[in-house]
Amino acid sequence: MSVARVVYRVRQFWLAxxxxxxxxxxxxxxxxxxxxxxxxxxxxxxxEQAHALRVLQTLRSQG
Structure with a gap:
């Protein structure tokens, strides 16, 4: 597994x-x-709520 993938998963775990x-x-x-x-x-x-709200924010920022 690449370092970038490990960092991504650690961030994902921390956010959870x-x-x-x-x-x-x-x-x-x-x-x-x-x-x-x-x-x-x-x-x-x-x-899960926080994730859904981050997705909403991302979609709004992209129009």
């Missing part, structure tokens, strides 16, 4: 351990999700 959305990010999720989808979103683990 430490990521959780803050209240501002949760408010953003509430703005874009229907109540039913928000209910499902809140059942996700905090690191």
């Amino acid at each position: 351990l430490t990521s959780a959305p803050d209240e501002i990010q949760l408010q953003e999720a509430r703005r874009v999700l229907s109540p039913a989808l928000m209910s499902l979103f809140l059942r996700m683990t905090p690191d």
Whole structure:
């Protein structure tokens, strides 16, 4: 495995351990999700929620 791949996996692991959305990010999720989808979103683990919000941010930044 290449060094870049190891670094990628270590970062991925660290984010899984430490990521959780803050209240501002949760408010953003509430703005874009229907109540039913928000209910499902809140059942996700905090690191999954944070990942989903990072994806949203990336998509928005790319138009």
